[in-house]
Amino acid sequence: MVVGEFTTEVDTIVLGAGPGGYVAAIRASQLGQKVIVVEKEHVGGVCLNVGCIPSKALISASHRYEQMAHSDAFGIKAENITIDFLKVQAFKNQVVERLTGGVRGLLKAHDIELVEGEALFVEPDVVRVNHGYESSRYKFNHCIIATGSSPIEIPGFKWSDRVLSSTGALALKEVPKKMVVIGGGYIGIELSAAYAGFGTEVVILEGSPSILPNFEKRLIAPVKKKLKEKGVTVYTQALAKGVTETAEGVSVTAEIKGEVKTFAADYVMVTVGRRPNTRDLGLDLAGVEVTERGLIKVDKQGKTTADNIYAIGDIVPGMALAHKASYEGKVAAEAIAGEASEVDYRAMPAVVFSDPEIATVGLSEEEAVKAGYEVKTGQFPFAANGRALSLGATDGFLKIVSRESDGLVLGAQIVGTNASDMIAEFGLAIESGMTIEDIALTVHAHPTLGEMAMEAAEVALGKPIHIAK
Structure with a gap:
């Protein structure tokens, strides 16, 4: 419905089509809201276009090259291995295009209008979107800000070709x-x-x-x-x-x-590091307050100091993680729909795709002790796992942290191959209120890296099988 000459009315407008914004838009649409998404630069956000996804494609290609060049221990010797880096980049770009195209398809499938341009608050409930020399106005009942972050440029190092x-x-x-x-x-x-x-x-x-x-x-x-x-x-x-x-x-x-x-x-x-993209949004006109670091102040539902405006992702306090943004986007959309959703970061995983990978969730042993818990831990090395040995990937360990009184799982830390995939079991354990006994009693397939979760739980219980007590 058009209100006035150039203003379109919408239930919910989402500023940003990254992992937070597009997920929030889809959930809002599922809950019956009429949704418009505004994206300034990249559909799919930094993560899909110039962050998480392309970097993992590059890392994957690097691993493949290293494996080919260093497979003597497996009885395989490859000679004259070359890198066609333009083809590596083409592979990376293909992955990006497939995923960003998928996001566009998902928005269309949920009847979400995508508006490409730069958004600016001009009134507490009106956003103007500039498209080059043209602009559009949108009057909203609710808004979710998901504008992400940008790399920090330090003094003396101005961005250039080098x-x-x-x-x-x-x-x-x-x-x-x-x-x-x-x-x-x-x-x-x-x-x-x-x-x-x-x-x-x-x-x-x-x-x-x-x-x-x-x-x-x-x-x-x-x-x-x-x-x-x-x-x-x-x-x-x-x-x-x-x-x-x-x-x-x-x-x-x-x-x-x-x-x-x-x-x-x-x-x-x-x-x-990265800085939140909260400048030049006209937040003062919308009644949205920010911290000294430029982060938007929000409550447990993502609501800002303006009752009808929410914020998620890198622009709010906490870790700058794509999956955190997606989670917060769902919570904000559900809150707008009148549901009692609130964020709970107890089981928020963090992953570094280093070599080997690092993955954590919940509390470390030090954090648990500082929080007042008496803890019981169990640790199991990759070097004692059959699957890790067969992969030639024996560096690292898995550690589980539990409450001593009843074995409640408080956290886990993993460093080693495929840590990014293995950490999910512990996120589920924390979210579900499971104990180390629950994990120890769960039959894990052999030979897999995942069975180290069971082994570490048995270590914590004082009944290890595959390492000396």
């Missing part, structure tokens, strides 16, 4: 001979390992005392070992000072524990 964000690093047309990576968080580590796997000489400059500073030291140890094996040099407590560019490459200057060093490379990639 100074790259993660987006630029994913789009290279060649495998660099040398690359400097500023930032040893999950994005820096994932892409460093991927390019090192292709043969790039990588230097990582991390400002804190350790790479992956938000994870336990024991989880990081196998990743550090593998990076060293790949020839990656890691400097911690390193402050990047500046870069000089030439047509052939870059020269990066850094202060490392008081000493100034210079590194020559083909490219420098900056991965020091």
Whole structure:
């Protein structure tokens, strides 16, 4: 229905078509709302276009190359292995196109109108969408803001053909001979390992005392070992000072524990974090308050300080995770429909697609103790698992954390091959209120990596079978 000359009325308008926005839109449509989605740049968001999905495609290709080049232990020797990196990029792009096309198809199947343009609040219940020199106005009953985040550009390192964000690093047309990576968080580590796997000489400059500073030291140890094996040099407590560019490459200057060093490379990639895309939205006109960091203040249903506006994903406090955004999107859509949905992050998994992978959910042992629990833990090594041995992937371990009084599962941490898939069992256990005895009594197929969950539970119960007590 048209209201006034250029204003369209809608039940719910969603700003952003990323993993949070498109999921929120679909759930809202399922609940009977008339929905419009506005997307400024990428249908599918950063995740599907220039983040999670393309990076995993690149990582997968890197692993395949490494496996071919280092299969002597399996009795397989391959010679003259070459990389057609343009074909690698074509594979990556094909994956992206298939998924983003799927999102468009899902929106269409749910009768959700997709409007491509840049959104701006002009009144508490009106959004203007600019499409080049034209614009449209939408009057909404409810709005869900899901505008995501952008890479942080640091002083002295302005984006260019040689100074790259993660987006630029994913789009290279060649495998660099040398690359400097500023930032040893999950994005820096994932892409460093991927390019090192292709043969790039990588230097990582991390400002804190350790790479992956938000994870336990024991989880990081196998990743550090593998990076060293790949020839990656890691400097911690390193402050990047500046870069000089030439047509052939870059020269990066850094202060490392008081000493100034210079590194020559083909490219420098900056991965020091992301900032929420909340500027230039006109949030003040909508009555939406933000924190000093630019994050939108929300309650447990995603409702902002404006009763009819919700916010989800990277623009609200908490971990910047695609699956967190999707979860919050469902909650917000259900809250708008009058349901009593609220977020509960107890079983929110986090994964680093490093080599080997790291995956966690719930509380670590240290966090559980700080929270006042008396805990009982069980740990089982990949080196004692038949499937891991047959894969030649024996680095790492699985650890389960439980409440001592009744064995309630509080959390789990895994470092090792396929950790990203294995962590789901523990998310379900936490969500369902399961105990370590429940897991130990569940028959797991043999030989699989998944049976390490049962083995670790038996260790926690004091009755291990496949390692000495």
